[in-house]
Ligand SMILES: [Zn+2]
C-alpha cells in the first residue's frame with residue numbers, strides 16, 4: 001500500500017538547478033570531504049549527508065527552514081521532508097537533471 005502523502009511542501013514546489021553540481025557547496029569551499037550528497041529542492045543548495053563529518057544538508061535546513069531535499073546520488077531516487085519527517089520514493093525529479101559529481 002502506498003503511503004499517503006502527508007507533506008504539503010511538495011505541492012507547488014519549483015526546484016532549482018543544483019548550484020554546485022560538483023559537490024557539497026560548503027565542503028568545496030573549505031576543502032572538506034563528504035560521503036553522500038543531498039540537494040535542497042527549494043534553492044538548489046547541494047549539501048553533504050549525515051554520515052559526512054560536516055552534515056551540511058541538515059545544517060542548511062536548520063539555517064534556512066527549506067523543507068525538502070532529494071538525494072543527489074545517481075542511483076538514488078528518494079527524497080525527504082525534514083518538517084514532516086516524511087520520505088518519498090521515488091521522488092519526482094520535476095524535469096530536473098539530477099546527477100552527482102562527475
Ligand atoms: Zn513537508
Ligand SMILES: [Zn+2]
Pocket residue numbers: 024025026027034047048052054055056057
Ligand atoms: Zn558539506
Ligand SMILES: [Zn+2]
Pocket residue numbers: 040041042043044045060064066
Ligand atoms: Zn535550500
